[in-house]
Amino acid sequence: MKRRVAVVFGGRSAEHxxxxxxxxxxxxxxxxxxxxxxxxGVTKDGRWQLLPAGLPALSAGAAPGALPGVAPHxxxxxxxxxxxxxxxxxxxxxxxxxxxxxxxxxHGPYGEDGSIQGFLEMAGVPYVGAGVLASxxxxxKAVQKVLFAAAGLPGVPYxxxxxxxxxxxxxxxxxxxxxxxxxxxxxxxALGSSIGIAKVEEASQLxxxxxxxxxxxRKAVLERAATGARELEVSVLGNDDPVASVPGEIVPRGHxxxxxxxxxxxxxxxxxxxxxxxxxxxxxxxxDRDDADVTHxxxxxxxxxxxxxxxxxxxxxxxxxxxxGSRGRDLGARGGGPEPDRPRPARPRLPRLYRCxxxxxxGLVVFRISKERPEGVRxxxxxxx
Numbered sequence: 192m193k194r195r196v197a198v199v200f201g202g203r204s205a206e207h208x209x210x211x212x213x214x215x216x217x218x219x220x221x222x223x224x225x226x227x228x229x230x231x232g233v234t235k236d237g238r239w240q241l242l243p244a245g246l247p248a249l250s251a252g253a254a255p256g257a258l259p260g261v262a263p264h265x266x267x268x269x270x271x272x273x274x275x276x277x278x279x280x281x282x283x284x285x286x287x288x289x290x291x292x293x294x295x296x297x298h299g300p301y302g303e304d305g306s307i308q309g310f311l312e313m314a315g316v317p318y319v320g321a322g323v324l325a326s327x328x329x330x331x332k333a334v335q336k337v338l339f340a341a342a343g344l345p346g347v348p349y350x351x352x353x354x355x356x357x358x359x360x361x362x363x364x365x366x367x368x369x370x371x372x373x374x375x376x377x378x379x380x381a382l383g384s385s386i387g388i389a390k391v392e393e394a395s396q397l398x399x400x401x402x403x404x405x406x407x408x409r410k411a412v413l414e415r416a417a418t419g420a421r422e423l424e425v426s427v428l429g430n431d432d433p434v435a436s437v438p439g440e441i442v443p444r445g446h447x448x449x450x451x452x453x454x455x456x457x458x459x460x461x462x463x464x465x466x467x468x469x470x471x472x473x474x475x476x477x478x479d480r481d482d483a484d485v486t487h488x489x490x491x492x493x494x495x496x497x498x499x500x501x502x503x504x505x506x507x508x509x510x511x512x513x514x515x516g517s518r519g520r521d522l523g524a525r526g527g528g529p530e531p532d533r534p535r536p537a538r539p540r541l542p543r544l545y546r547c548x549x550x551x552x553x554g555l556v557v558f559r560i561s562k563e564r565p566e567g568v569r570x571x572x573x574x575x576x
Contacts, residue, residue, distance in 0.1 A: 214296040294318070331381050352411045377391055378411065380412045390447055
């Protein structure tokens with residue numbers, strides 16, 4: 192029996208049209224022999240509609256560069272039965288259509304920020320993707336950066352600016368921007384990676400960039416531009432045993448950065464290179480290992496005993512595993528290696544072996560965060576920012 196998947200897209204955010212594009216990619220990729228797809232379009236005023244004909248298309252005479260959106264259709268409105276466990280859509284005439292899972296493809300606020308995830312949790316409906324907390328943190332870049340820093344993940348210098356601060360003391364905000372240095376990017380703190388973003392080359396452009404960002408929310412983020420940086424993307428799928436894809440690289444063509452026009456309007460605005468051409472980095476914790484060949488990205492070993500995690504020692508098998516930052520600290524777990532010098536209390540994180548993106552071998556990854564100072568080898572997960 193086919194599984195019935197309700198793909199929900201559109202919505203009230205400024206990324207409404209982008210959501211329609213994403214939904215088309217998802218629906219085109221779903222195997223029709225295994226899944227029955229219900230297209231649920233959400234209008235810009237928040238009304239849910241069942242679209243039997245599928246995704247909306249551009250109307251005749253649409254302006255150049257326009258993208259399709261969800262238009263109101265009388266009689267097509269539906270709602271989600273909010274009785275936990277019912278897992279059904281209810282039409283205006285009272286008819287019910289049972290669903291197995293919801294695939295949320297709504298971008299931005301009211302959809303990608305934990306809102307629809309919380310709604311589905313309350314209704315007891317299974318759904319695809321990150322949960323409420325991860326969605327909320329993934330959407331708010333200012334909060335996200337604080338958590339990344341606490342986990343020891345490096346990032347470019349940034350500053351979060353509230354609209355009230357800008358209105359009451361723009362000179363102070365300008366001084367904070369000057370401290371970051373130009374060029375920099377100004378963007379809404381709680382939106383996606385395309386709309387409302389501007390590259391600010393000099394101080395005279397800051398006002399216009401911030402005012403544009405504040406059109407989409409009361410908080411903005413200023414980030415120092417990473418001159419000469421490459422845009423690499425990795426997808427991660429799974430919960431307890433996540434699997435990472437090979438890295439891909441996005442190279443803008445004819446655009447200062449990978450902006451809205453390069454993504455959605457200019458057919459030749461960017462080149463996607465898969466896999467990305469990445470050279471081994473000195474000190475890579477993975478590159479000197481000789482473990483057996485395994486499926487790319489999957490954990491290859493039952494978790495090692497984690498009742499003792501130390502700053503010095505060796506994991507089972509005798510291979511020394513150094514910190515990802517090559518700071519001279521080694522992490523290990525009690526097993527076949529020597530007795531640890533400085534045992535620490537147990538942590539609810541287990542070491543696993545993962546394949547290296549660069550050399551396609553494997554290495555030990557220890558997930559552990561202490562309150563005092565983050566230490567250990569970590570796998571980072573990121574979304575467009």
